[in-house]
Amino acid sequence: MKKKTSGRAVRVDAALRARSPLITAAGARTLHALCEHPHAPRWNHAAGDRLQRADLDAVRKFADDLEARRGPRGPAPAPAILRWTASLAPRVPTFRDRIPAGFDLEAGWDAIPTMSREDVATRAGRLVPDDADLSRMIVYRTAGTTGHALLVPHDPRAAACYSPMLEFALRRHGLRPRFTDRMVACFLVGAQARTVTYPTVLSAWNGAGFAKLNLTAADWKAAGSPDRYFADLAPWFLTGDPVSFAEMLRTGIRHSPAALVTTAVAMSASLKKRLAKSCRCPVIDWYSLTETGPLGYACPRGRGYHVLPHDVHLEALDAAGRPVAPGARGEIAVTGGRNPFLPLLRYRTGDWGRLDFGRCPCGDPMPRLLDLEGRAPVVFRATGGSAVNPVDLSRVLREFPFVQHEFVQRRDLSCELTARPIPGVPRPMPAEVRAALRALLGPRAAVAVKFDAKLGSRAEGGKVEPYRSELLLED
Amino acid sequence: MTLPPLSEFLRWLREIPAPFRGAPAGFPGGRTQVRAVVADLFETHFGAAPPKNYLEAFDRSDPTELAIGGRGGDGRVELNRLRWVLAACHVLWHPSFRAMPLPKAGVQKLLNQGLAELAAVVPSERIVDSEERREELVRRVLAALGLRLGEETAREAEDRLAQVNSVERRRIELEAAERERRAREVQEEIRRKAEEEAAAKSSRE
Ligand SMILES: [Zn+2]
Numbered sequence: 001m002k003k004k005t006s007g008r009a010v011r012v013d014a015a016l017r018a019r020s021p022l023i024t025a026a027g028a029r030t031l032h033a034l035c036e037h038p039h040a041p042r043w044n045h046a047a048g049d050r051l052q053r054a055d056l057d058a059v060r061k062f063a064d065d066l067e068a069r070r071g072p073r074g075p076a077p078a079p080a081i082l083r084w085t086a087s088l089a090p091r092v093p094t095f096r097d098r099i100p101a102g103f104d105l106e107a108g109w110d111a112i113p114t115m116s117r118e119d120v121a122t123r124a125g126r127l128v129p130d131d132a133d134l135s136r137m138i139v140y141r142t143a144g145t146t147g148h149a150l151l152v153p154h155d156p157r158a159a160a161c162y163s164p165m166l167e168f169a170l171r172r173h174g175l176r177p178r179f180t181d182r183m184v185a186c187f188l189v190g191a192q193a194r195t196v197t198y199p200t201v202l203s204a205w206n207g208a209g210f211a212k213l214n215l216t217a218a219d220w221k222a223a224g225s226p227d228r229y230f231a232d233l234a235p236w237f238l239t240g241d242p243v244s245f246a247e248m249l250r251t252g253i254r255h256s257p258a259a260l261v262t263t264a265v266a267m268s269a270s271l272k273k274r275l276a277k278s279c280r281c282p283v284i285d286w287y288s289l290t291e292t293g294p295l296g297y298a299c300p301r302g303r304g305y306h307v308l309p310h311d312v313h314l315e316a317l318d319a320a321g322r323p324v325a326p327g328a329r330g331e332i333a334v335t336g337g338r339n340p341f342l343p344l345l346r347y348r349t350g351d352w353g354r355l356d357f358g359r360c361p362c363g364d365p366m367p368r369l370l371d372l373e374g375r376a377p378v379v380f381r382a383t384g385g386s387a388v389n390p391v392d393l394s395r396v397l398r399e400f401p402f403v404q405h406e407f408v409q410r411r412d413l414s415c416e417l418t419a420r421p422i423p424g425v426p427r428p429m430p431a432e433v434r435a436a437l438r439a440l441l442g443p444r445a446a447v448a449v450k451f452d453a454k455l456g457s458r459a460e461g462g463k464v465e466p467y468r469s470e471l472l473l474e475d
Numbered sequence: 476m477t478l479p480p481l482s483e484f485l486r487w488l489r490e491i492p493a494p495f496r497g498a499p500a501g502f503p504g505g506r507t508q509v510r511a512v513v514a515d516l517f518e519t520h521f522g523a524a525p526p527k528n529y530l531e532a533f534d535r536s537d538p539t540e541l542a543i544g545g546r547g548g549d550g551r552v553e554l555n556r557l558r559w560v561l562a563a564c565h566v567l568w569h570p571s572f573r574a575m576p577l578p579k580a581g582v583q584k585l586l587n588q589g590l591a592e593l594a595a596v597v598p599s600e601r602i603v604d605s606e607e608r609r610e611e612l613v614r615r616v617l618a619a620l621g622l623r624l625g626e627e628t629a630r631e632a633e634d635r636l637a638q639v640n641s642v643e644r645r646r647i648e649l650e651a652a653e654r655e656r657r658a659r660e661v662q663e664e665i666r667r668k669a670e671e672e673a674a675a676k677s678s679r680e
Contacts, residue, residue, distance in 0.1 A: 020674070026551070071528055079529045079587050087595045090642050093658055101642045105588055125662030130649070134661065141667040153665050156674040163677050188679055200675045210677060239678040240548035251643045263679050290680045432678065 019048025020201055022056060027181035027207035032185065034199035034209050035096065037232060039225040041213050045198040049139075050156035052468040058157055058158055059204050062338070063164035069310040072365050073322060074357055081313040081336050082106060088343050092125040094119060095345055112322040114333055114346040120291055121150055128153065128341050137341055142290040145174035152290050153341035161338060162294060163204035165308055166261060167285075169297035170237065173284050173304075173363065175258055178235060181207030184233045186465060188212040189240035191247035192391040202430060209233070215247050217386065239286075243379050247277050247387045256280045289349055291342065292334050296369050301362040304370040312336040314367065315346065316355045329354050329371065378467045379410045383442030390467040396436045404456050408468045414446035420455035426450060477625040478571055485606065487569050488562065494564045496603070499536030499557040502669050509533040509557045513586060518655055520567070521579050532587050533560060558599035559590045559612075561589040566616045585619035596645045611639040 017023070023031070034040065051059070069080075077085075082105050089099040098113050099105070102119060105112075119127065128134070139157070142150040167187075169179050179185045179436040180203065185208035190197075192214060198212040211233075213219070220226055232252050237259040240248075245260060260283045276283045285298035287305050295312065296305030307314055315323050317331030324330035332349045353372040360368060380388040397405060397419075405419040417437065421427045430449040437447050478480060498505030510533040514524040520638075524530065534552055565585060568594075594616065601608035614636040623632040637643060 013481065045672070047672055047675045053509060069528075069531060072655055079532055083532055083587045083591045085590040087552075088594050090592060090645055096646065101640070101646060104584075106584065123658075123662075124665055125658040125660070128661045130657060134664050138671070138673040139665055139677070140673055141669055151665050151669045153668070154673070159674045159676045166678055186677055188677065190679070198675070202675060205677075210675060212675070241679055244679075261678060286678065288680045294678065348607060356633060431537075 001317060001400070002270060012324075015046070016048070018051060019046060020203070021050065022203040022207070023049075023051055023201055024181045024207045025050075027201040027209075028208075030181060030209040031182065031199060031201050034211055034233060037229055039221060039228040039232070040199075041219040041225070041229070043197050043199060045196045047198045047212075049115075049160050049202050050136075051203045053156045055160065056203055057158045059164065062161050063167075066164055066168055068469060069171070070364065070366050071310075072357065072359075073227065073307070073313070073367050075315070075326060076106070076354075077109060077313045077335065080311065082214075082345075084336055085345065087344075088129065091129040091131060094123065094341055095131075095343070095395055097126075097346065102157075110322055112346055113198060114317065114348050115344065116283075116348045117291070117350060119347075120152065120342065124151060124153060124342070127343060131344070132340060133305070134341075140290055149437070150290065153339075155340055157341045158293070158337075159308075160202070160204045161200055162288075165294045165297075166239065167205075169261060169286060169308065171258055171285055173259065173282050173295065173300050175237075175282075177258070179205035179208035179236070184209035184211070184235045185237070186210050187230070187233075187235040187238050189215065189238055189244045189248055191215045191244040191387050192389040194395070195391075209235075211235075215244065215251055224252075226251050227253050227255070237281075242271060243387055243389060245283075246379070248388075249274065249278055250385070259284055261286050279376075280287055287351075287369065292314065292344060292347065292349065293337055293339065295332075295334065295349075296372070299360060299362050299364070302364065303360055304356065304368040305372055306362075306364045306368050307366040309337070311338060312344075314355060314369070316353065317346075317348065321346070327354055327356065332369065332372075353432050378469045379471055380415075380467075380469050381413060381471055382415060382440065383445050388440050392440055392468065394438070398438060399436070400428050400433060402455075405466060406455065406468065407466065411470045413471075414448075415441060416448045418450055418452050418455055420453060421451050423453070478617075478622060480626055481610065481613065481624055483570065484566065485609055488566060488602070488609045488613065491562060491565050491602070495561045498554065499535065499561065502554050508562065509560055514559060516564050516567055517579075517582075519573070520577050520582070525583065529583065533557065538671055552594075554576070555599045556591055556594035558602070559594045559597075562585055562599070562612060563616060566613060572620070581619040581621060585616065589615055589619060592642055595639045595642075604610045607639055608641070611636075611641060614639060 009025060010032040012023055012028050020345050068136045083103055089095045094115065136155050138154050138156060140152045140154055142152060167177055185202065185205045190213065195214050197213050197219065200209045201207045215226060228370045234259060235253065237257045239261045241263045245262060256271060256279055259281050259446065260279060262283060263286060286294065286295040294308050297308050299306050313335040315333045317333050318324050318330055330351060332351050332353055334344050334347045334349060337344050346406035351372060354370040356368045356370050378390050382388050393407060401422040402419040403422055405417060407415065407417050417433065436449045438445050441447065494507045497507060499507050499509045510530050513533050514530060517523065517525050567582065597608060618636055623629060
């Protein structure tokens with residue numbers, strides 16, 4: 001930190017100790033600085049890494065393996081994946097349903113039925129091993145923009161493995177982070193009307209400070225507060241998504257971190273250039289899903305995304321769940337990982353791409369994901385110019401009895417909602433829906449609301465795009 | 476070449492030497508390098524050690540351990556698995572096997588997948604205190620090698636393995652109703668915990 005924190009001791013109470021069992025005295029001062037800065041945002045949550053000593057040892061071992069166990073992979077699962085699957089097959093209901101006793105995993109892999117988001121959304125309980133100790137289970141809620149929010153069971157150890165994976169990606173891009181409990185390692189930057197925010201310290205980064213924060217004006221004391229806060233706490237690097245980083249530029253934050261790590265999919269080249277120029281640092285793309293954890297990081301030579309964790313197996317599948325020809329485009333499916341409460345067996349991500357098992361000149365032997373196409377970031381704007389996240393719109397629209405909807409914003413900022421009401425339920429008044437949307441888009445926003453009982457029925461395959469924007473992120 | 480009777484293999488397994496019985500390296504008091512034992516076994520039977528990414532399965536610091544951390548994450552699951560691997564290696568060292576060519580793929584699959592599946596449901600202490608589990612191990616080894624005892628027909632061998640198969644039994648024992656109850660309980664717990672404070676996570680999805 002530029003402003004040196006004083007040497008005076010900060011009390012660690014029982015609640016803080018429960019959240020951050022390994023917090024150090026210096027870490028407590030760093031946390032204090034994050035909380036008590038005169039321009040600190042209003043936090044709405046408390047969170048810590050919950051790591052005990054043995055967990056930290058396991059996370060460090062994972063970090064070592066992340067380096068030592070990289071190697072070439074092929075379309076067939078590696079021995080470690082076969083062993084992992086064999087070990088879980090008798091103990092996880094969803095695995096038992098798919099894998100008969102004595103099944104030859106190696107020969108019959110392609111015949112194992114795939115898993116999808118649906119299995120997590122409706123039957124997550126069947127993915128937890130029979131003998132799993134639930135006492136340390138934690139649950140993340142993903143704010144999906146399609147369908148309902150997903151509850152993803154997790155554990156502190158697996159969540160802490162994000163940190164060495166981020167470090168790995170940073171090192172591959174030539175950076176040498178050295179985190180200590182006297183500095184702030186990272187801000188996770190968001191730009192939503194409402195999201196969980198908290199400051200903490202992370203023992204996987206030697207107790208360095210970390211904060212998840214939101215750029216929405218309502219969270220800050222004054223317009224200049226974010227800039228002052230970033231400048232004084234000086235997070236070494238930032239994580240976030242394209243929408244949040246674009247908003248960061250707009251908000252006038254001048255802090256220059258060592259790197260920006262951004263959820264990657266479909267960040268436009270021009271925004272990336274602008275971000276890199278304005279923050280004077282590399283922008284590193286990163287591919288991660290709540291259900292799977294981090295899966296890929298951008299090759300430093302620009303040749304797609306390398307598979308990041310060593311303990312997952314990726315496949316590209318056709319619609320029937322069969323592997324596509326080598327190098328062909330398919331839906332990315334994941335097996336393995338380290339979440340003890342959500343073991344993944346041929347889990348379809350909903351993202352499409354090609355897998356390349358060939359050698360890469362950058363030196364990382366792990367295979368690459370090419371032409372990765374995921375859910376493109378969609379940006380909406382309120383009449384005042386601030387970004388509106390589809391997640392927030394989704395939260396508002398969920399309150400109305402709609403089967404599905406299409407929301408479009410035009411370049412002139414006017415919006416149009418077409419919704420298919422649930423039959424047999426009284427329709428809301430369009431004015432009511434408009435008012436709810438204007439709470440996000442601005443009191444004077446032009447919002448047209450119409451109902452269409454056949455939405456999704458006629459279109460090709462009935463597919464409806466719930467959020468569409470004609471605006472560009474860099475607008 | 477005929478194999479000795481079952482009783483001989485059971486005796487051999489009962490008299491398992493200390494290094495194959497104790498804790499593997501990486502665990503408290505452990506010394507036996509399971510990886511080295513497996514490499515040695517392959518060199519003896521097949522003339523070469525298996526590839527590196529296969530041998531990694533027999534080090535303690537395997538990603539599997541972290542992934543099964545839900546049980547307490549203290550390495551018990553790995554300890555258990557590696558002990559089964561050592562016991563199976565000991566069976567494979569029986570003099571009668573050393574005098575004949577063995578199918579490499581079968582051995583590879585047994586040590587990696589077959590024992591992972593078995594260890595997932597049976598504690599390794601049973602190697603010491605259960606004659607039936609010792610028989611199961613011997614029969615699993617024989618099945619993996621595609622061999623059978625001289626005194627049995629193929630059908631008899633298959634039936635007997637099915638009788639002692641712990642993984643099969645586990646499936647039958649777990650009543651459907653009991654399973655559904657557990658799955659519902661877990662689902663309820665997920666919903667309940669969703670209202671609680673989660674743990675910090677350093678990046679965004
Ligand atoms: Zn590369």
